[in-house]
Amino acid sequence: MAMSGWQKALWLEWKGLQEEPVEGFRVALLNESDLANWEVAIFGPPETLYQGGYFKAQMTFPQDYPYSPPSFRFLTKMWHPNVYENGDVCISILHPPTDDPQSGELPSERWNPTQNVRTILLSVISLLSEPNTFSPANVDASVMYRRWRESDGRDSEYETIVRDSPFFSLP
Template sequence: MAQHGHHVASSQKALMLEMKSLQEEPVEGFKITLVDESDMYNWEVAIFGPPSTHYEGGYFKARIKFPVDYPYSPPAFRFLTKMWHPNIYENGDVCISILHPPVDDPQSGELPSERWNPTQNVRTILLSVISLLNEPNTFSPANVDASVMYRKWRDSKGKDREYIEIIRKQVLSTKADAERDGVKVPTTLDEYCVRTQVPPTDDGSNLLYDDYYDDEVLDEDEEEDSDNGCYNEDDSGTEDS
């Protein structure tokens, strides 16, 4: 049992550090809280749909559940909001290679390098989930119907609108959730990129952000802002896989 206790101590410490880092430098479009203050192993995630994508205006809730031997084993990521997507199961579980343990499984078509390893963290998971929403992987879908429908939309260059219309309906249905939770969903790139979750600190460390995310700056170079790590529509979903 001593081994188990050691895992708990080290994984709790790792999770506390990650939570702190994500509060100081949030990932754009995400809000993260603990489901219960006394439990480091269950996180609640709110995801805002990135502007200029089909998810714009959406407010999606999810949970991340961490194993006791994190970061040696991957967490599970599950949407609580209903999602229609090739890589999300009916029950909301996200199927994404970065969350699979690194066993050598030639059947899966995944390289061990695409799978979980202890250098991955919540930040890399969140970024993977966002890119997965915009660029589904149809290789081994978790939701076959959604995958077929997505491929029809993609291959018809958007003429077959069934997939997109379902997503827009789901986005609209999240408005009620946002209102109930008292959340204002960002709908412009400016709002989406502002790191609103950071309480101002007195040590001057956030001055850089204030300057960087000055409204004027963003309005001028909305096109050039791909280097600030914020979502940029140009590089998603255009290439055929």
């Protein structure tokens, strides 16, 4: 089977992640013959409220990758300021490189072809460690997170919701 340019680029990225994985992640193809859909396993980063959690996600790549960003969606229910109810992640580097003055993002913070799967995974870990409450996808989670952080953990509502998730046991 002949591969197109985007498929070759994606294959090299996938192969590189198998040889040198990003700590806290495991990636696999959903179907060996489909490079455009990846399954991602995320282990909650140490020293965060998500520590000890095991979360599943899916990355879907467009046919003009790397010129357009993939999508990243949690399949596991997530309570996080930057995760929509449907699991889509709201993170600057996954936004198309268009000029959008309403977003509050600089064009340099958005997707560009020098980004790759590794930078996306590291950005997701960063987001789990330090949510962006200035541009929330889940306003309720953002308000609770800010309240929790400002109270130095004394207001435990956010922490309780995160920790009561059934996904805090490793497979």
